[in-house]
Amino acid sequence: MKFKLTLIPGSWRPVPVVVIARDWQSGSLESWVLCQIRPSYSRTIEDLSRMGLRTASWVFPLATVGSGLCLAYAFGVFFALRLSERIVTVIDTLSGAAYKVGQGDFSISVPVGEQDQLGLLVTSFNTMTTHLRDLREQERQRIILERDITLAHEAQQYLYPRSAPVVSGANVWGMTAPARIVSGDLYDFFPFCDKAVGLLCADVSGKGMSAALMMAHLQAVAHGRILALDQSSARPSPSTFAAMLNRDLGSRFGDNRYATMFYGEYDSTTVTLRHVNAGHCPPILISPDGEVTVLPDGDLPIGLFPETTYREQRISLPSGSAIVVYSDGLIDALNSKGEEFGEERLVSCCRLLPKGVTAESICTTLSQHVAEWSAGAEQFDDTTILVLAVD
16 A cells, blocks of 8 residues: 655645555445645745745745835935935025015025925915015005105195184184095185185095195185285176186096085175085074074085086174084084984084184184094094184
8 A cells, every 4th residue: 555645835724645445345446535634834834944946935025025125215215315305405495585584685586496395385485575575565655655645734734724814803713624634625714805804615525635636726726716816896706706616627637526615705894794605515604692593505516517607695794693614524523323413413512602702712612522522433524614703
């Protein structure tokens, strides 16, 4: 009887031991399983270590894996060194650029290398310096503009009367408070003689520098139309004067630019005020006994339609009476709750004025009432008050 055993190294399945024998009765060959052998892994490994050609079946893959790991490690070290070098280079460049920015040099720009996280950091830095450069330029322009506006404000103060004219039997006073640095409101006096004076109060449309320039032009044209004439007989009437200004102002500052205006001439010999109201707030007449009357509205503002005509009105101003002319900024003044000062409150303040009060006192009292009302609230319109009080 011969036995032949073939084992497969590393196999985990049981290996049967088969015996081929001949049946003595039938004479046929039969395969009998005598037993099953369960191989051991430790024995298999030991057998493999002793097999010459089979050694390559596990040594070569192991060597391949080891070589791959070494190459991967070497590549990782190389990449890490290169990345760290680039990070240090970018940080050093940004540090130097940041120092220059701190010294005020916003023109610095760092070159962008690769479009990765470091590249995005450099791009953000360049964007920041660009914005800082723009902000500095805007700040420079703002400083220049503020300086110019301050100079314009100082120059505008010389356009208003430096002192009130002396009028026989009457006294006049005016004041203005700009909502911004410069004002679009105008008040002026035209002293014709010691017994006659002209009163001008105007409110130019718009705000800021454009309104201030228009206001200066209106004042210059008004002076040219009135004060250039030495003889009172040659001086135009208030209605003619308003029509002249309307034509002079029309379309000079563009469409839809206009000015509301009150102009009056007081003569102490006749105690009469001749006046026109070109779209201005209705004046307030205070009688000698303290009665307050709001005068009727007037005509269209000047500068809208060149052919507009204006009606002249006359008021008798006996001793102890006064007339208050104001711009809409006074009655439009807002308090902290957003409520307007209003015409009714202005009339009430005029009723509380003592008898025989001077024009300067009336201006001061009314302006104080408005200031107290609007304390803590931002104002959006200029406020002007012009008063004529008869002694």
